[in-house]
Amino acid sequence: MSRGIPAVVQLQHVDKIYGNGVVALRRLDLDVGEGEFLSLLGPSGCGKSTVLRLVAGLGEVSGGRIEWPSANGRAGLPRGDIGFVFQEPTLMPWATVFKNVLLPLKLRGVPAEEATARVREAIGMVGLDGFERAYPRELSGGMKMRVSIARALVTHPRLLLLDEPFASLDEITRFKLDNDLLALWARQRWTVVFVTHSVYESVYLSTRIAVMTARPGRTASEVAIEAPTPRDEAFRTSLLYNEYCRQVSARLAEAMHS
Amino acid sequence: MSDVETARASAPARPRGLDIGRAVRRVLPPLVIGGAGLVAWELVVRLNQIPYYILPGPLLVLGTLVRDWGTLYPSLLVTLTITGAALLVATVAGVLIAILFTQSKLIELSLFPYAVILQVTPVVAIAPLIIIWVKNIPVALLICAWIVAFFPIVSNTTLGLNSADHNLLNLMQLYGASRRQVFWYLRLPSAMPYFLGGLRISGGLALIGAVVAEFVAGTGGTQSGLAYRILESGYTMQIPRMFAALLMITCTGILIFLALTALSHLILRKWHESAVAREG
Numbered sequence: 001m002s003r004g005i006p007a008v009v010q011l012q013h014v015d016k017i018y019g020n021g022v023v024a025l026r027r028l029d030l031d032v033g034e035g036e037f038l039s040l041l042g043p044s045g046c047g048k049s050t051v052l053r054l055v056a057g058l059g060e061v062s063g064g065r066i067e068w069p070s071a072n073g074r075a076g077l078p079r080g081d082i083g084f085v086f087q088e089p090t091l092m093p094w095a096t097v098f099k100n101v102l103l104p105l106k107l108r109g110v111p112a113e114e115a116t117a118r119v120r121e122a123i124g125m126v127g128l129d130g131f132e133r134a135y136p137r138e139l140s141g142g143m144k145m146r147v148s149i150a151r152a153l154v155t156h157p158r159l160l161l162l163d164e165p166f167a168s169l170d171e172i173t174r175f176k177l178d179n180d181l182l183a184l185w186a187r188q189r190w191t192v193v194f195v196t197h198s199v200y201e202s203v204y205l206s207t208r209i210a211v212m213t214a215r216p217g218r219t220a221s222e223v224a225i226e227a228p229t230p231r232d233e234a235f236r237t238s239l240l241y242n243e244y245c246r247q248v249s250a251r252l253a254e255a256m257h258s
Numbered sequence: 259m260s261d262v263e264t265a266r267a268s269a270p271a272r273p274r275g276l277d278i279g280r281a282v283r284r285v286l287p288p289l290v291i292g293g294a295g296l297v298a299w300e301l302v303v304r305l306n307q308i309p310y311y312i313l314p315g316p317l318l319v320l321g322t323l324v325r326d327w328g329t330l331y332p333s334l335l336v337t338l339t340i341t342g343a344a345l346l347v348a349t350v351a352g353v354l355i356a357i358l359f360t361q362s363k364l365i366e367l368s369l370f371p372y373a374v375i376l377q378v379t380p381v382v383a384i385a386p387l388i389i390i391w392v393k394n395i396p397v398a399l400l401i402c403a404w405i406v407a408f409f410p411i412v413s414n415t416t417l418g419l420n421s422a423d424h425n426l427l428n429l430m431q432l433y434g435a436s437r438r439q440v441f442w443y444l445r446l447p448s449a450m451p452y453f454l455g456g457l458r459i460s461g462g463l464a465l466i467g468a469v470v471a472e473f474v475a476g477t478g479g480t481q482s483g484l485a486y487r488i489l490e491s492g493y494t495m496q497i498p499r500m501f502a503a504l505l506m507i508t509c510t511g512i513l514i515f516l517a518l519t520a521l522s523h524l525i526l527r528k529w530h531e532s533a534v535a536r537e538g
Contacts, residue, residue, distance in 0.1 A: 058428050084432050090425040093529045094447045103443065107433045135529050155433075 005033035007069050008159055008191045009055055015063035016050050024050045026216035027064070032159070037185055037192045039202035039209045041248065043256055047217030048195040049087075052161045055193065056084050083152030083190075085162040089144035091136040091151075097123065098132040101150045108155075122154040123147075125184060142173035149181070153188075162194045166201070178205060179232070186230045199252060203244045204236060211251045220255035223248055314498040323502040330487060330499075334506050337468055337483035340396060341514070344403030345464040349457060351404070352411030359412075360419040360445070377409035381467055385474040396481070399471040406467030410459040418452025419445045451530050454522040461514040469507060 009032045016025040024047040032038055032055075040048045053059050054066060091100045101122055105115040123132060126146040136144055145165060152160060166174040182205060185192060196202050202209050209223045227240055235241050296316045302308070303315040310318060323330065355373070359366035385402045392398035422444045430440045472485030482490075484503045491500040526533040 053428075056432055058431060082432065084429065086425045086429075088425060090423065090429060092426065092444070092447065094450070095529075103429075104433045106443070107430070107435045107439055137529060137531075 005036065007031045008034050010067040010069060011051070011055070011064070012067065013064035014051075014054065014061050014066065016047065016054060016059070017062040023216040025054075026218055028218045030210060030219055032191060032193055033208075035189050035191055037182075037194065037205055037207045039194045039196055039206040040212060041196060041199065041202045041209050041252060042212030042217060043214050043252075044197060046212045046214050048197075048212060049163050050217070052084070052163050052193060052195055055159075056082055056161055081158040083155060083157035083160045085145075085148050085152045085160070085165045087164045087167060089136070089141075089148040091144060091147055093136050096133050096135055097128060097139075097147050097150075100136070100147055101154050104151060104155050118154055118156075119150075122150040125153060126150045127180065140173075141169050142177060145169065145177060146180075153184075158190055160190045160192045162192065164195050164197065167197075174201070175233075175236075181205070182229070182231060199245055199248050203241060203248055204231065209248055211248065211255045213255045221251045223251060311495045311497045314501055318498050319501040319505065322498040323505065326499055326502060330484070330503060330506060333482055333484045333487045333503070334510065336481060337465075337472065337485070337507070338510065340399050340403055340468040340472075340483065341465045341510075344400050344407055344468060345461055347400070347404050348408035348411055348460055348464060352408045352456070352460070353415055353453065355408075355412050356415035356419060356449075357441075359416045366416070373409060373412055376405055381406050381470050382474060385471045389471075389475050395475055399468060399475060399483075402471035402474075403464050403467035406470075407460040407464035410456040410463065411453065412456075414452045414456030414459075415449055418449025421452070422448040451526055451532060454518075454525060458515065458518045458522060461518045462511055465507070465511050465514060 011028055011030040014025055014028045014030075015023070017023050028047075028051065030051070040051060042048050050059070054061055092103070095103075098119055101119045102115060105118060110118070120132075123129060126149050128143065128146050128150065131139070131143070136147070139147070148165070152162075166177050169177065178201065194202070194205060203225055206225050207229070209225065210219045211221050211223070212218065213220045223244070225244055227235060227238075227244070300315045300317060303313060314322070355369075359370065381402050384405070385398075388401050389395070389398045392401060422440075426444055427440065430444060435443070468483065469485045472483040473489065476486060476489060484507050487503040488500050491497065491503065523533050
């Protein structure tokens, strides 16, 4: 990463060994800089999702450390500052869009009036105005994913973790959501860690890509994508984009055979 | 937001009211079969001149039902009261036991086998003991009906409480939810369809339990339920009345099932796949 940007979270020599003996990560080092859009790119099963889960505090590291340097010297995980979007929309089917997005605020005991305003704001951000009272089953796959993103944004997180969020969507919907996510990021400038197995998606979205090896995962190389933001469809067909895609593909091939 | 607009535009205009034609097509075939069966029954009885104390025809049964309504109706109320109370206790106790089971694996492992034992032991076999031990007959009957009815609620609700989406559980953990919050916001709603499925089975079983227990108790007098009316009619060769009482029990069972199905639909219709009409 370009030095000088303060890190939000640093993973140092992190190992993760699961109870069944599977070594998911070995000596993984990764710095996530304030305000960057970092993609973790790697083959299936390389431990990309494990990295996100560890950062989110949904598991313990088996070795190494996760540091939060800018958390004002406070130890531990600044839980309130993390938003997580899973591979699946992971919505409560019995609750309306409004109540699904409200959940994180309700768990924290945010007063109703403030919570309502923030839920409306988050729903508006992902373009679902007017769907507050719809149930998840009435929505398309892309719309469910938008609800999931709204729920992650409603707490105003400083760090947004996305675990292959658009992998199960069709390409047209995925492009649309990529663009909307980029536009939101350009406005809000949270720090994003985005897990994907798509070279093209990672180049299009990221300011930096960390390429991971096959299991046990560690970062093999990093590529900074120095293209101006905000990006649009023109970028998808530009020479620069193609050049980056070629470069990142080569790095990925290298990583898988190292 | 192209995908949003597409979805809005193609939102299906589902007919809200009752589709009469479809309802008739669904109800007509079983009615025709039932009617034909009744006619055949009446004809067999009349043509073969079968005496009423062997097999009464449906018309005679219906006539008896009307004539003996004054005796049968209070008995129906007695049986219904026991059934309803047993179902209520089974629901409350069943849900509480299921919640206890999900609090600790140890509790579930220790107690679940006994719930199974209670379930597989024929109630006819233990009813006499319970009637001996418990002096108050209605309470004894209630206990018998409860034993038969509570298991589906316990096992289904336990399954439901344990089947919350684990990514949602992760999400709850991420936002620092307390155990109580996880229970109220996630586990309980997840268990709802399972619980309602168990309740539907238990409704019928509570009635069966109540009737079986009444048979075993065999108590007469004003406090006697429909099962005793059947026994009594058998002793006195009033076979048409026996059929009439049986008919009342069957209809009661069907009504309980329909009522619980409607309740389940009412609660789940907004979101659960089982209650959502398929389109196209």
